[in-house]
Amino acid sequence: MSMELIVALSMAAALFGTGVYGALSQTNLVMIMMGIELILAAALINMVAFWRYLHPEAMEAQMFVLIVMTVMAVEMAVGFGVAIARFRSRGSVEMEEAQELKG
């Protein structure tokens, strides 16, 4: 049993759980984005841990980390774009006040 891998994956699991709680419990758009950032960060830890402890010869894993970092940046950019649009039209980014988005 590889202790290092299990410790890294456990920390990622804790961060993932925290992120899920944050993304679901917060009413502010920017805070929801913070929860999603934590979820993606947990995915990053998993990928680096799998690369380091299982297949250090496979550099595709590091490439995937770069792609997830890109996803994090894109999520921030588009999220803030939506936040600006929402703030300018409604004066708030509180998702409790976005009931009209309900299907």
Added chain:
Amino acid sequence: MSLQVFFLLAFGGAAVWFGIVVFLTHSMVRSALALLFSQTAIGAMFLVMQAEFLGVLQIMMMATEMSIMAIFMVMFMMDPGGLGEMDMKHQRKTSLAAGLVAFFGALAVAVFADWGPLATDIPDAGEQVRLLGFELLGRSMLIFESAGLTILTAMIAATALAVQARERGAKA
């Protein structure tokens, strides 16, 4: 306990603690700073796992990203300092249950799965960068280029969203 396990626990614990602080504090600026510390601790975990390039990249990228986030927090929040102790949470029990299920589910997989033997030989930092360069500009070039194109698309989309909203406001 090996030194690597000790530092993984220390930096991992810091990352998780600051991650929790993000949602505990009433101050939005403190939330952004806590997220910055959490992401920096994750970067330190990468360094402990001997992924030096990715660790430094994570720390530098997240420092910039969280600084921008803190600025947006001050811009958009009615109470960025948290002095009014506004409550910004809803569906607490459901969220907590979902978070716990996610945590214990992932933990069970981490602990009970058979991961096989641990790899011992690992390329040094310089060799890793060289191999990653060959990977990015060789076999995975199309995927790498797609990432660049995705960022460009996101930049245009974000700008278009913001500009259109301003024009709509001006007409109204």
